[in-house]
Amino acid sequence: MAAVNVPEVSAEDIEIMAASQPDAGFQxxxxxxxxxxxxxxxxxxxxxxxxxxxxxxxxxxxxxxxxxxxxxxxxxxxxxxxxxxxxxEEVDPNAVVPLKRANRIKKEKGKGFAAADQFTSRR
Incomplete structure (x- = not known):
């Protein structure tokens, strides 16, 4: 195999190359x-x-x-x-039920407009 010749880099060449590079500090x-x-x-x-x-x-x-x-x-x-x-079973009208169950009760009653008392979570 042939040996590869690598050119020598002098100190002056290093300074010239460093000066030609953009400022990487800000980046x-x-x-x-x-x-x-x-x-x-x-x-x-x-x-x-x-x-x-x-x-x-x-x-x-x-x-x-x-x-x-x-x-x-x-x-x-x-x-x-x-x-x-x-x-x-007796149903207590003032019993607090979870909101998901209250929504399910509303859906079971039917669709459409409802009275104001049907909009609460108390049944």
């Missing part, structure tokens, strides 16, 4: 600031999405617990009232 600072901003925004957005998901999971868990308590409470109350004979 590197700008790129660094933009990169830092992008990373910070990604962290904020990721944290926001995580917060929303955790909040939604906690709300669903709370609603499930409330639904289970609601199912257990009328059964215990009706058996206590009727002496354990399983009588008819």
């Amino acid at each position: 590197s600072i700008l790129v660094g600031l933009l990169f830092g901003t992008v990373v910070a925004l990604l962290v904020v957005v990721t944290g926001g999405v995580a917060y929303i998901n955790i909040k939604q999971w906690l709300d669903a868990r709370q609603e499930t617990e409330d639904r289970d308590k609601e199912k257990a409470a009328p059964a215990a109350a009706s058996s206590a009232k009727s002496g354990g004979k399983g009588g008819a």
Whole structure:
């Protein structure tokens, strides 16, 4: 194999080449600031999405617990009232129900205009 001759670079040539290059100091600072901003925004957005998901999971868990308590409470109350004979359930008009259930009740009643008392979550 033939040896490759690499030309020698003198100190003067290095100074000339360095002087002919544009100033990279400002560009590197700008790129660094933009990169830092992008990373910070990604962290904020990721944290926001995580917060929303955790909040939604906690709300669903709370609603499930409330639904289970609601199912257990009328059964215990009706058996206590009727002496354990399983009588008819009385509906309390002032009972607070979850908003999803209130919307489902409205949909079951039919479509169209409704009275003002049907717009509340109390049934």
